[in-house]
Every structure is written in structure tokens, then in C-alpha cells.
Amino acid sequence: MTKYNTLLYYCYSAIEDAEQYAADHLKFCKSLGLFGRIIVADEGLNGTISGTADACKTYMDAVHSDARFATTEFKIDEVDEPSFVKMHVRYKSEIVHSGLRDPKIINPMEKTGKHLEPKDFLAMKDRDDVVVLDVRSNYEHSLGKFKNAITLDIENFRDFPAKINELAQFKDKKILTYCTGGIKCEKASALLLHEGFTDVYQLHGGIIKYGKEAGGEDFEGKCYVFDNRLAVDVNSVNPVVISTCFNCGKQTDKMINCANPECNEHFTQCDECGTALDGCCSNDCKSHPRKREYDGTGYYVKIPQPVNEKKGAKV
Known part of the structure; x- marks a missing residue:
């Protein structure tokens, strides 16, 4: 049986012509059969990707072979199936959006905790x-x-x-x-x-x-987590559940997105309310004409946009 991995990583390192790098990186990821979401900015990389163990190893080796990203640390999870269904590589102004781009205030390459x-x-x-x-x-x-x-x-x-x-x-x-x-x-x-x-x-x-x-x-x-698993276990020592159903208040740790795409709220919902509301946060969303089909997971793939590989756009 094929084993899959999901990789979570980031690296703050200056990238010259980052927009072109994003386009090239998209082609490379597709050539390996990977799925996921990567943000490329002038300040570095931020990604979560998924694929076969062999493909993920090839990807990690390639990233590490680039001197700019040689110290990148990958968090690796073994999964039963890929955690995404598409491959996205996007060029953005920051790899995590803070709204503060003045290097005199924030520059993780020079000073952090x-x-x-x-x-x-x-x-x-x-x-x-x-x-x-x-x-x-x-x-x-x-x-x-x-x-x-x-x-x-x-x-x-x-x-x-x-x-x-x-x-x-x-x-x-x-x-x-x-x-x-x-x-x-x-x-x-x-x-x-x-x-x-x-x-x-x-x-x-x-x-x-x-x-x-x-x-x-x-x-x-x-x-x-920011993939189709939505939530993962962390605590194997003294685990507890602290979240409650958005609708009825019952204790639950199931996180979903509202089935109404114009809402798409992230919230916790028990299975009973999920069935009753068909994966929506409210009756208003349940009756929305664009409501997506609820399959019990509460994860939805975004509607594809026109392809522009030169911009590193999604495919």
C-alpha cells in the first residue's frame, strides 16, 4: 500500500525574482505529483504539501540542496491519503501576512525571539x-x-x-x-x-x-491545520477536549467550514448538528442557493480560477 506524507515547513530567506521562482516551483511540484499549498515571497517560503513518501523525500532533498533553504526544517506526518487534491504555488508580498513589511520593524532573518x-x-x-x-x-x-x-x-x-x-x-x-x-x-x-x-x-x-x-x-x-484534515491530535500524555459545538454547545472537537461558500465560516460542530444543518452554521446558510454538498468532512476544495503559471497561480 502506498504511503503518503504531509510536510509542513517555512524558511525566511531572501529570494531574488520570487515571482518567477514561484512559477518554476509550481512546475517542479507538479512533476513530482505533489499536492498542496505553497506561498513564495521575497522573504522566503511557506508551505504544506502532500504526496508519496518518495516524492516528498525528493522534494525535501531539492529544497535542502538550495543554499538559501538548506536549514529548512520539515515537520512530517504519515497520512493515509494526500491532504490536498490540488497543487497551488502563489507569489505574495509576505509568507505570513502581518501587514508590517518595514524591515526596520520586522525582519525575521535578523532578529526574533x-x-x-x-x-x-x-x-x-x-x-x-x-x-x-x-x-x-x-x-x-x-x-x-x-x-x-x-x-x-x-x-x-x-x-x-x-x-x-x-x-x-x-x-x-x-x-x-x-x-x-x-x-x-x-x-x-x-x-x-x-x-x-x-x-x-x-x-x-x-x-x-x-x-x-x-x-x-x-x-x-x-x-x-490548513489542509483537508482540518484538525490533528497533538497530546498523547493528558489529552482533553475543550471545544464545543457552535450550534448546541455539546462538547466536540470536529472542525468544519460552513457549506455555504459565501460564509465559509470555520467552526466546531457535532455530527448531530452537522446532519441537521447539512454542514452549515445556520438555517439561513442551509437554505442558501449556492450551498455545497456536505459529505461529513466539512472540507471543500476552492473553485478553480483561470491558470496563469507565469504568476505561480493555482492549477
Whole structure:
């Protein structure tokens, strides 16, 4: 039986003519039979891809052979089937959108928080002089987060800078930031340092690596991921479910997207409400004329747009 892998990775490294690189990279990924989503920017790469174990190894070897990306760390999951159905490579202004592109404020290639390996994060996180900070969006931390972590009311990471003032009360503490794979923490920790926080750390490899190397201890709930799995288990030490059904309040850790494409809300929903509402967040969405067919997963492939390989567009 064919074994598949899903790779999560990022690398901050300057790319000259990144738009052309994106177009070439798309062709390379397609030649390997890979599926996934990669963002290319002048500042680096950010990707989640999936394919056979052999294809994924060939891809990792190719990335590592490029001196710009030689230190890229891949988080590898074994999966029963590819975690995507299409291959996208897009050129964008940032590999994670912060809205702050002034290198004098944020430049992860020059200055970020101190990287903590999972075992060190585990050892530090419960100290009295420490604050654990989740820098992810609402729908992510509502599904799962570290016990006692500070969470922020943000819809997207670009909302993070506006929340810095809310964290001023913790300036005398050690700030331990975390996110899914580490990429958001590179910019979040850099911004905190710029704003006068003096003792800032980040969980190296994020929640995913922490689950693999520290058993996910004290991570409550599941981790949201940006592929058709939607959520993955992290904690094999003391797991609990913290999320509840958006509709009835029953405890559930099933994350879906609303079947109404004009809503497409990320939310948790139990199977009973999923059946009753046909994968929608409300009766209004259930009756929407463009409602997609609900297959029980709550994951939907985006409608294809015209192809423009010169721009690294999706195929």
C-alpha cells in the first residue's frame, strides 16, 4: 500500500525574482505529483504539501540542496491519503501576512525571539515569571491551545499588531509565543521585541513539533491545520477536549467550514448538528442557493480560477 506524507515547513530567506521562482516551483511540484499549498515571497517560503513518501523525500532533498533553504526544517506526518487534491504555488508580498513589511520593524532573518526546543518549552511554560502567548486566530485557539495560555481576539494574524497594547501588562515577564508550525512566531516575537518586550521566546517548530517531541503535554484540544484534515491530535500524555459545538454547545472537537461558500465560516460542530444543518452554521446558510454538498468532512476544495503559471497561480 502506498504511503503518503504531509510536510509542513517555512524558511525566511531572501529570494531574488520570487515571482518567477514561484512559477518554476509550481512546475517542479507538479512533476513530482505533489499536492498542496505553497506561498513564495521575497522573504522566503511557506508551505504544506502532500504526496508519496518518495516524492516528498525528493522534494525535501531539492529544497535542502538550495543554499538559501538548506536549514529548512520539515515537520512530517504519515497520512493515509494526500491532504490536498490540488497543487497551488502563489507569489505574495509576505509568507505570513502581518501587514508590517518595514524591515526596520520586522525582519525575521535578523532578529526574533529566542527559539525554545519542545523539551525546554515544556520545562519553562508553568513558571511564575512566564506568560505563554498564543498568536493564532480565534478559530484556531478555540479548537485547541496550551493550558493557561493567553489568547487574543483576532480573526487573522494581521490583527496581531493592534493587540500589542493589551499585552503591556506582561512586559516584566518572559513571553513564550507559539503557533502551529512556528512561522507566525517569527514575526510576532520580532514585533514584541520592537515594542519593548525584552525577554521573548518562541516554540521552535510550533505545536506540531511539540506534539512529536514532547508528547503534546498540556496542549488541550486539537490543532487546526490548513489542509483537508482540518484538525490533528497533538497530546498523547493528558489529552482533553475543550471545544464545543457552535450550534448546541455539546462538547466536540470536529472542525468544519460552513457549506455555504459565501460564509465559509470555520467552526466546531457535532455530527448531530452537522446532519441537521447539512454542514452549515445556520438555517439561513442551509437554505442558501449556492450551498455545497456536505459529505461529513466539512472540507471543500476552492473553485478553480483561470491558470496563469507565469504568476505561480493555482492549477
